[in-house]
Amino acid sequence: MTPDQQDVAAANEAFYGAVERGDLDALTGLWCTEETAVCVHPGATPIHGTRNVLRSWALIMANTDYIQFFLTDVTVSVNGDVATVTCRENILTAADSGPQGFNGGLAEALNVFVRRPGGWRLWVHQASPVVSEAG
Amino acid sequence: MTPDQQDVAAANEAFYGAVERGDLDALTGLWCTEETAVCVHPGATPIHGTRNVLRSWALIMANTDYIQFFLTDVTVSVNGDVATVTCRENILTAADSGPQGFNGGLAEALNVFVRRPGGWRLWVHQASPVVSEAG
Numbered sequence: 001m002t003p004d005q006q007d008v009a010a011a012n013e014a015f016y017g018a019v020e021r022g023d024l025d026a027l028t029g030l031w032c033t034e035e036t037a038v039c040v041h042p043g044a045t046p047i048h049g050t051r052n053v054l055r056s057w058a059l060i061m062a063n064t065d066y067i068q069f070f071l072t073d074v075t076v077s078v079n080g081d082v083a084t085v086t087c088r089e090n091i092l093t094a095a096d097s098g099p100q101g102f103n104g105g106l107a108e109a110l111n112v113f114v115r116r117p118g119g120w121r122l123w124v125h126q127a128s129p130v131v132s133e134a135g
Numbered sequence: 136m137t138p139d140q141q142d143v144a145a146a147n148e149a150f151y152g153a154v155e156r157g158d159l160d161a162l163t164g165l166w167c168t169e170e171t172a173v174c175v176h177p178g179a180t181p182i183h184g185t186r187n188v189l190r191s192w193a194l195i196m197a198n199t200d201y202i203q204f205f206l207t208d209v210t211v212s213v214n215g216d217v218a219t220v221t222c223r224e225n226i227l228t229a230a231d232s233g234p235q236g237f238n239g240g241l242a243e244a245l246n247v248f249v250r251r252p253g254g255w256r257l258w259v260h261q262a263s264p265v266v267s268e269a270g
Contacts, residue, residue: 036212043266046221077171086181126245128263131178
């Protein structure tokens with residue numbers, strides 16, 4: 001990976017880390033401040049504008065006791081001042097039912113980052129539910 | 136809408152028009168030629184690189200007798216030389232079963248366009264299945 005790709009990959013990991021810790025301040029610092037920011041949660045309609053996007057994450061984090069993302073198939077592409085990351089989110093959440101009190105989930109995420117003076121910032125996040133695979 | 140937004144919206148409509156007509160040449164002209172291009176079909180894993188992306192569309196079009204996209208909630212945001220479009224794809228396809236031989240589908244799409252000398256080109260397309268709504 002190039003230094004740019006490494007920086008983008010680190011910003012991507014910081015994003016999921018902030019959600020896991022429920023750290024809204026860190027999450028706020030990682031998103032760009034544009035009204036053009038977009039977030040599409042699995043199965044949901046798009047949310048536009050950083051304020052609304054962060055509010056949606058605050059709600060998710062407030063209603064989640066425990067969440068952990070195991071990222072696989074991470075691909076980072078840098079195109080000037082814009083970069084895309086695709087990754088598979090293997091999601092573990094606390095649950096009232098399920099084996100050992102955990103639920104598993106799966107989504108394909110696409111994150112678009114823009115280069116800012118302070119570093120790479122999230123501009124677009126979309127996570128699609130994945131058709132479950134045999135196995 | 137600004138002239139830029141109008142151009143992006145026109146490119147977005149041209150994209151869906153090309154899929155409806157099964158016009159692979161038009162579709163090829165609408166995608167950028169980068170290896171960083173990404174396409175995530177509903178419920179599927181990401182496809183990287185314009186060649187692979189176009190092959191996936193060729194397969195879809197070859198296996199589809201009839202497809203029509205009714206786009207709603209179209210939002211266009213331009214950020215320098217990159218633009219995002221979010222829209223809801225209300226999809227009508229021919230079907231062996233179903234009322235009047237049609238099937239309906241629903242997806243939330245996010246399309247990212249990059250500005251090129253010849254116009255706006257698709258760089259990213261992701262369509263998420265939508266949790267069905269009452270109604």
